[in-house]
Amino acid sequence: xxxxxxxxxxxxxxxxxxxxxxxxxxxxxxxxxxxxxxxxxxxxxxxxxxxxxxxxxxxxxxxxxxxxxxxxxxxxxxxxxxxxxxxxxxxxxxxxxxxxxxxxxxxxxxxxxxxxxxxxxxxxxxxxxxxxxxxxxxxxxxxxxxxxxxxxxxxxxxxxxxxxxxxxxxxxxxxxxxxxxxxxxxxxxxxxxxxxxxxxxxxxxxxxxxxxxxxxxxxxxxxxxxxxxxxxxxxxxxxxxxxxxxxxxxxxxxxxxxxxxxxxxxxxxxxxxxxxxxxxxxxxxxxxxxxxxxxxxxxxxxxxxxxxxxxxxxxxxxxxxxxxxxxxxx
Amino acid sequence: xxxxxxxxxxxxxxxxxxxxxxxxxxxxxxxxxxxxxxxxxxxxxxxxxxxxxxxxxxxxxxxxxxxxxxxxxxxxxxxxxxxxxxxxxxxxxxxxxxxxxxxxxxxxxxxxxxxxxxxxxxxxxxxxxxxxxxxxxxxxxxxxxxxxxxxxxxxxxxxxxxxxxxxxxxxxxxxxxxxxxxxxxxxxxxxxxxxxxxxxxxxxxxxxxxxxxxxxxxxxxxxxxxxxxxxxxxxxxxxxxxxxxxxxxxxxxxxxxxxxxxxxxxxxxxxxxxxxxxxxxxxxxxxxxxxxxxxxxxxxxxxxxxxxxxxxxxxxxxxxxxxxxxxxxx
DNA sequence: TTGTAAGCGTTATCAT
DNA sequence: ATGATAACGCTTACAA
Numbered sequence: 001x002x003x004x005x006x007x008x009x010x011x012x013x014x015x016x017x018x019x020x021x022x023x024x025x026x027x028x029x030x031x032x033x034x035x036x037x038x039x040x041x042x043x044x045x046x047x048x049x050x051x052x053x054x055x056x057x058x059x060x061x062x063x064x065x066x067x068x069x070x071x072x073x074x075x076x077x078x079x080x081x082x083x084x085x086x087x088x089x090x091x092x093x094x095x096x097x098x099x100x101x102x103x104x105x106x107x108x109x110x111x112x113x114x115x116x117x118x119x120x121x122x123x124x125x126x127x128x129x130x131x132x133x134x135x136x137x138x139x140x141x142x143x144x145x146x147x148x149x150x151x152x153x154x155x156x157x158x159x160x161x162x163x164x165x166x167x168x169x170x171x172x173x174x175x176x177x178x179x180x181x182x183x184x185x186x187x188x189x190x191x192x193x194x195x196x197x198x199x200x201x202x203x204x205x206x207x208x209x210x211x212x213x214x215x216x217x218x219x220x221x222x223x224x225x226x227x228x229x230x231x232x233x234x235x236x237x238x239x240x241x242x243x244x245x246x247x248x249x250x251x252x253x254x255x256x257x258x259x260x261x262x263x264x265x266x267x268x269x270x271x272x273x274x275x276x277x278x279x280x281x282x283x284x285x286x287x288x289x290x291x292x293x294x295x296x297x298x299x300x301x302x303x304x305x306x307x308x309x310x311x312x313x314x315x316x317x318x319x320x321x322x323x324x325x326x327x328x329x330x
Numbered sequence: 331x332x333x334x335x336x337x338x339x340x341x342x343x344x345x346x347x348x349x350x351x352x353x354x355x356x357x358x359x360x361x362x363x364x365x366x367x368x369x370x371x372x373x374x375x376x377x378x379x380x381x382x383x384x385x386x387x388x389x390x391x392x393x394x395x396x397x398x399x400x401x402x403x404x405x406x407x408x409x410x411x412x413x414x415x416x417x418x419x420x421x422x423x424x425x426x427x428x429x430x431x432x433x434x435x436x437x438x439x440x441x442x443x444x445x446x447x448x449x450x451x452x453x454x455x456x457x458x459x460x461x462x463x464x465x466x467x468x469x470x471x472x473x474x475x476x477x478x479x480x481x482x483x484x485x486x487x488x489x490x491x492x493x494x495x496x497x498x499x500x501x502x503x504x505x506x507x508x509x510x511x512x513x514x515x516x517x518x519x520x521x522x523x524x525x526x527x528x529x530x531x532x533x534x535x536x537x538x539x540x541x542x543x544x545x546x547x548x549x550x551x552x553x554x555x556x557x558x559x560x561x562x563x564x565x566x567x568x569x570x571x572x573x574x575x576x577x578x579x580x581x582x583x584x585x586x587x588x589x590x591x592x593x594x595x596x597x598x599x600x601x602x603x604x605x606x607x608x609x610x611x612x613x614x615x616x617x618x619x620x621x622x623x624x625x626x627x628x629x630x631x632x633x634x635x636x637x638x639x640x641x642x643x644x645x646x647x648x649x650x651x652x653x654x655x656x657x658x659x660x
Numbered sequence: 661t662t663g664t665a666a667g668c669g670t671t672a673t674c675a676t
Numbered sequence: 677a678t679g680a681t682a683a684c685g686c687t688t689a690c691a692a
Contacts, residue, residue: 334669387671
């Protein structure tokens with residue numbers, strides 16, 4: 001605990017108002033008193049208690065950011081951007097990690113609200129009516145990044161469905177005759193928010209219909225490597241590509257392919273989603289879709305700060321553009 | 331803003347003391363009053379203001395963690411661990427990002443202290459007497475992870491010097507005749523805390539002396555790729571290995587080698603430091619040194635929490651064991 | 661130039 | 677079973 005204004009006042013034999021005036025350089029203070037106050041403050045390392053300050057003027061100048069899991073890589077890239085943007089505007093950014101727990105995410109959001117964060121950014125793993133109501137009940141500006149909870153909550157995202165359609169079009173244009181979509185287990189949909197993946201899946205379904213000569217398949221479970229193996233064995237002649245709803249699936253497939261002595265795109269085509277930053281280190285260069293995380297993050301903070309400023313929390317849906325990155329695995 | 335205890339009291343026509351008793355389920359409250367209070371609280375989404383609560387009993391149950399840059403990968407791996415460990419003990423973890431700015435780091439630490447964090451974890455990029463005094467002046471438990479500031483500040487780390495010696499020994503045992511150490515620009519040492527790298531460099535120097543048949547060289551600037559090229563051209567017959575003080579240098583060298591059509595370890599040996607988690611996705615498997623981040627992080631939180639509990643902030647230096655990971659690039 | 665008093669929302673102590 | 681009061685550290689009128 002550092003010294004308080006009251007203690008300084010006592011030590012200097014003046015009132016705390018005077019101390020405040022000296023410390024904050026406002027109002028007028030006698031030269032001697034000012035000097036004495038400042039010297040005592042320095043000597044005892046006076047440091048304002050921001051809890052007290054915030055408590056009385058009702059502002060903390062702090063934002064909360066809930067992140068799933070820092071090893072996840074996806075959302076992590078946004079954190080620097082969010083932080084930089086918030087700092088420019090004088091806000092302090094508090095990041096908390098929910099470690100993939102649905103319950104944990106709720107508790108953290110609650111905790112941030114109780115700590116009087118002025119706004120919260122999330123890429124939520126919770127979903128559903130109850131969660132929506134929970135968020136709304138906080139009466140704090142909240143912006144969702146990537147994952148959509150409800151139209152009553154502001155969301156910044158890319159059009160994932162359209163992105164998936166573009167991805168399929170690219171694959172089709174390269175002459176593939178079979179496209180397999182790899183995504184998270186569909187069973188978790190009931191509890192967990194995988195909106196982005198769902199949208200991509202929808203896009204995939206819509207897109208493959210356009211190509212009557214292309215067969216399609218969906219793999220939605222953890223055993224995808226084994227299934228891929230089967231597929232490649234059963235249709236050795238058919239030019240097959242795997243479209244992954246997430247680069248990390250693609251990376252695992254690359255690693256597996258390497259072990260099996262398969263070449264990409266020689267033996268099969270591969271495409272990811274998200275353009276996570278570790279792709280820079282990986283070869284061959286993965287063909288993927290950039291979901292414009294930088295743009296999404298920047299827009300999300302800007303929107304959040306604007307809601308705080310204007311006190312207008314009316315929900316918006318903001319869509320940014322994605323980009324198909326045609327690299328070396330198709 | 332949610333409803334406050336006072337407002338509930340007013341609405342229910344009772345005193346705030348009674349409201350508190352009802353909300354916290356302690357003391358005795360009449361059945362009717364209790365029900366009324368609880369229903370009003372629920373209706374208006376009562377949420378305790380933790381700023382006020384903390385102000386009152388002087389505890390925030392929050393820890394601050396300062397991270398350099400989430401793209402950096404090195405420290406990021408610890409964040410989940412820190413968070414998990416702190417949560418077990420009932421603490422809330424606030425992560426802030428300093429974005430590689432020396433000034434930023436100081437400001438953030440200050441900000442965390444002003445927000446009454448009960449303890450702070452840092453892998454500091456600042457160094458020197460002044461910074462040390464700054465940290466000490468906060469009178470808050472602080473634990474440094476990896477980078478050392480001064481013996482007056484508790485630090486949890488591995489013996490980097492010994493680790494570097496072990497690395498050199500491994501390289502020597504594989505028959506290399508020239509070892510080149512790649513590290514950050516030495517010019518930044520004056521301002522920036524690169525203690526771990528300095529220690530590794532010292533270890534490197536000490537180790538190569540033991541081998542009279544091995545020549546050594548140190549590259550401490552950004553142009554290392556060009557210099558490596560020159561070295562390989564000039565001594566084509568000499569078996570050369572590059573020991574990098576950080577896996578990301580090694581990854582860049584791998585990428586470059588690939589572009590140049592060089593094979594590892596065929597054309598040169600390569601070894602990194604830290605065992606960052608993206609190595610899992612990279613092939614060939616990089617030979618490196620694990621600096622036991624998990625252990626360091628766990629120990630750091632535990633130590634921090636202990637200091638908070640016991641109110642004994644006396645500085646310690648805690649060393650954990652490293653492990654040389656002999657994989658496929660030597 | 662300096663001080664007094666009330667208030668932010670919560671809690672703890674001591675009454676009734 | 678309920679309430680009054682002071683306190684945490686800071687801010688902001690409003691005096692003097």
